[in-house]
Amino acid sequence: MKIYDTPGFPNPLRVRIVLGEKDLLSQVEFIKIDLIAAEHKQPAFLAINPTGTVPVLELDDGTYISECTAITEYLDNLTGNPTLTGRTAREKAVIHMMQKRAESELIDAIGIYFHHATPGLGPILQAHKHPEWEGRTQWGRMHREQAEGGLHYFDRVLREQPFIAGEAFSMADATVLGGLLFAHYADIPVSAEYSALLAWKERMYQRPSVANA
Numbered sequence: 296m297k298i299y300d301t302p303g304f305p306n307p308l309r310v311r312i313v314l315g316e317k318d319l320l321s322q323v324e325f326i327k328i329d330l331i332a333a334e335h336k337q338p339a340f341l342a343i344n345p346t347g348t349v350p351v352l353e354l355d356d357g358t359y360i361s362e363c364t365a366i367t368e369y370l371d372n373l374t375g376n377p378t379l380t381g382r383t384a385r386e387k388a389v390i391h392m393m394q395k396r397a398e399s400e401l402i403d404a405i406g407i408y409f410h411h412a413t414p415g416l417g418p419i420l421q422a423h424k425h426p427e428w429e430g431r432t433q434w435g436r437m438h439r440e441q442a443e444g445g446l447h448y449f450d451r452v453l454r455e456q457p458f459i460a461g462e463a464f465s466m467a468d469a470t471v472l473g474g475l476l477f478a479h480y481a482d483i484p485v486s487a488e489y490s491a492l493l494a495w496k497e498r499m500y501q502r503p504s505v506a507n508a
């Protein structure tokens with residue numbers, strides 16, 4: 296299998312954590328995509344993923360899978376032991392619900408703020424970020440507020456349970472970790488009052504899959 300991504304970036308982190316949790320790192324070849332040079336917006340990459348984002352998983356039969364959630368579903372079910380996406384109907388439902396909240400209220404909201412209300416990854420990529428959109432900066436700022444609400448929400452969740460989706464580590468935890476990395480890059484501070492979220496982050500970084508991602 297091949298993974299097209301950019302090491303050290305928020306969404307690639309999500310899948311790299313999953314690969315570590317499933318002990319699959321030795322089975323993938325990483326192919327680096329230069330986001331700052333907008334390589335992901337060129338025809339060659341758009342033929343791999345028309346949405347122009349990383350990561351993308353390429354299977355040995357040539358199938359391309361984008362979207363971290365889809366990639367995780369595939370990797371988690373490879374050996375019939377879905378530890379990260381849920382074994383029962385209830386586990387799957389709760390994990391997917393919390394994963395979606397982690398995307399919409401945190402990592403994706405930060406992405407919109409980062410790319411539309413800050414210089415983002417620089418002038419080459421910015422040219423691809425809809426400069427003709429009126430009010431995109433305000434739209435971006437609104438998403439920073441949404442993400443700040445997401446930080447508050449996940450701190451409250453983690454005051455009641457040890458992991459994002461309940462009693463065990465799941466793909467929802469990987470998504471929140473990606474969101475916190477993006478918050479760091481976007482200079483969105485995580486208030487010290489979010490002690491449960493910060494304590495959870497410390498615990499997560501004790502996991503080899505996270506520490507070595």
Ligand SMILES: N[C@@H](CCC(=O)N[C@@H](CS(=O)(=O)O)C(=O)NCC(=O)O)C(=O)O
Pocket residue numbers: 304305306307330335347348349350361362363364406410420
């Ligand atoms: N929903 C997608 C999001 C992927 C995504 O936005 N990836 C970013 C990389 S990261 O900065 O979020 O880590 C990207 O390719 N951004 C390129 C761009 O926005 O032009 C997923 O789950 O994979």
